[in-house]
Amino acid sequence: GQNIDQPTEMTATEGAIVQINCTYQTSGFNGLFWYQQHAGEAPTFLSYNVLDGLEEKGRFSSFLSRSKGYSYLLLKELQMKDSASYLCAALDSNYQLIWGAGTKLIIKP
């Protein structure tokens, strides 16, 4: 079957760095998305990776290793507003999005 695994919850300190991991098993692969979802709000697009390597967008970076079925989202200089759930989703060979359950990130002062 198809599956996405990511930690349920993580805690980090304001100003620090946190890495949220995601592993995927899908039939075929056409890329991986990361979304941010604040409580009670819409998921918002953060990144899309289809090639191996690291892509940086300001304080957020996303990494992909296709051979390992692995991605991570790296958040630097954490701010209180980064407290949210982070959703990982992989596109399978039929271009269907397979979603993880999300990682709730708690930022402490």
Added chain:
Amino acid sequence: ETGVTQTPRHLVMGMTNKKSLKCEQHLGHNAMYWYKQSAKKPLELMFVYNFKEQTENNSVPSRFSPECPNSSHLFLHLHTLQPEDSALYLCASSRDYTGSTDTQYFGPGTRLTVL
């Protein structure tokens, strides 16, 4: 700017009620989606419409009935729901659907409680 809007934001209904959820996208997209989001579970895709035609129905019970009158509007009609249907219902849109890596843009969701 809110590209995808949903109404109502909150809905409480009894099991015998009939209600409808509305979604509107202002992005000029051709594909629209309904998802169910339950606590600590992955997003569940319910329905997909591409150019107003339903292309996916992921074994959703008939008590959920979608309607897509045009590419900008999507409805989810609800009747005789069960308490386990209580969840956040998210609408999304993307430029295209079939064979696409296009990003999906989400609305804020309707928090549904079935008593």
